Amino acid sequence: EPEVTQTPSHQVTQMGQEVILRCVPISNHLYFYWYRQILGQKVEFLVSFYNNEISEKSEIFDDQFSVERPDGSNFTLKIRSTKLEDSAMYFCASRTRGEDTQYFGPGTRLTVL
Amino acid sequence: SQQGEEDPQALSIQEGENATMNCSYKTSINNLQWYRQNSGRGLVHLILIRSNEREKHSGRLRVTLDTSKKSSSLLITASRAADTASYFCATGPDSNYQLIWGAGTKLIIKP
Numbered sequence: 513e514p515e516v517t518q519t520p521s522h523q524v525t526q527m528g529q530e531v532i533l534r535c536v537p538i539s540n541h542l543y544f545y546w547y548r549q550i551l552g553q554k555v556e557f558l559v560s561f562y563n564n565e566i567s568e569k570s571e572i573f574d575d576q577f578s579v580e581r582p583d584g585s586n587f588t589l590k591i592r593s594t595k596l597e598d599s600a601m602y603f604c605a606s607r608t609r610g611e612d613t614q615y616f617g618p619g620t621r622l623t624v625l
Numbered sequence: 626s627q628q629g630e631e632d633p634q635a636l637s638i639q640e641g642e643n644a645t646m647n648c649s650y651k652t653s654i655n656n657l658q659w660y661r662q663n664s665g666r667g668l669v670h671l672i673l674i675r676s677n678e679r680e681k682h683s684g685r686l687r688v689t690l691d692t693s694k695k696s697s698s699l700l701i702t703a704s705r706a707a708d709t710a711s712y713f714c715a716t717g718p719d720s721n722y723q724l725i726w727g728a729g730t731k732l733i734i735k736p
Contacts, residue, residue, distance in 0.1 A: 545723065555668070555713065555726040568723055603668060612656045612675075612717055614724060618667035 514538045516617035518604050524623045525594055533589045533620045535604030544587045545605040545614060546579065548572070555603070561587065594624045630727050631714055637733040644701045646730040648714030649694075656717040657690055658724065659699050661710045668713070671699075704734045 517536045525531050537544050546558040560567040561579055578590045587606075591598055601621050605614040631648045638644055648657070659671040674681045674690045674697065681688045687700040701708055711731050715724035 547724075547726075554728050555715070555724075557723040557725065560723055570723070601665075605668075613658065613670055613673050615670060616660075616668040621665075 516604055516606055516615050518602075518617035518620050520620060521618065522621045522623070524625065527596055527624055528593050531591050531594055531622060533591075533602050533604075533622070535587045535589070535617055536585050537587055537604065537606030538608070538615060539585070541606035541608045541615075543567075543607045543609070544579075544581070545607075546589045547603045547605065547616075548600040549603065549619075550597075550600045558589070558602075591622075594622075596624050598622060599624045631712070631730045633730060634728065635731045635733070637735060638704060640704055640706055640734050640736050642704055644704050644708070644732055644734075646699045646712050646732070648697045648699070648727055650697075650714075650716045650725075650727075651695065652716075654692075654716045657688075657697050658715045658717065659686075659688060659697075660713045660715060662713065662729070663710045671712075701732075704732075706734050706736050708732060709734045 519534045523531055544561040547555050549555045557570050559569040559573045559579055576592045580588050601619045603619045604617045607614045654676050656673055656675045658673045660668045661671055662668050672683045672686055672688050674688050676692055685702045690697045711729040713726055713729045715726045717724055
């Protein structure tokens with residue numbers, strides 16, 4: 513069964529460093545999402561992406577964040593200058609046209625020291 | 626304000642019993658989805674119910690939706706130890722671009 517994959521599973525970085533989190537959505541999906549979950553808290557929406565552009569973004573998704581679909585398979589989330597409060601689990605999700613279900617990857621745990 | 630609040634926050638029952646979790650939301654929705662998360666792991670989609678549906682079944686899961694009360698419930702029948710996890714409801718608003726999540730119910734099934 514096709515699934516969303518994410519790499520790395522765990523990323524440790526120093527405050528101020530740039531990180532890139534990678535996702536490979538399900539191959540025929542057209543809509544892509546990033547969410548994050550700070551330990552013990554709710555899952556929060558960051559951004560949605562369709563047709564090579566951002567569809568919607570939350571207040572969390574400030575100028576430090578960017579997304580890109582560099583090729584036909586990868587979908588990346590970049591944090592330019594990480595802060596301690598960026599430490600969280602980051603989930604990528606995708607869905608296909610005409611279906612509302614979003615399929616999630618296993619997540620990347622980002623730890624900012 | 627936050628959409629999607631589950632209750633209870635935690636639920637501990639004996640294996641074999643039924644578990645019921647509730648979710649309330651604030652704004653209009655296109656659909657409501659339930660997900661399971663094992664400790665520190667990914668989000669697994671369980672079931673989706675649309676705003677024009679009242680009840681849906683999938684195996685041991687039964688979901689109800691009452692749009693007049695802006696609430697949903699997830700019933701897991703004949704619980705198993707493997708059902709131990711956190712359960713989240715997530716609402717898809719009319720724009721359907723993002724899911725808005727509740728805080729989750731932590732379910733513990735005692736053997």
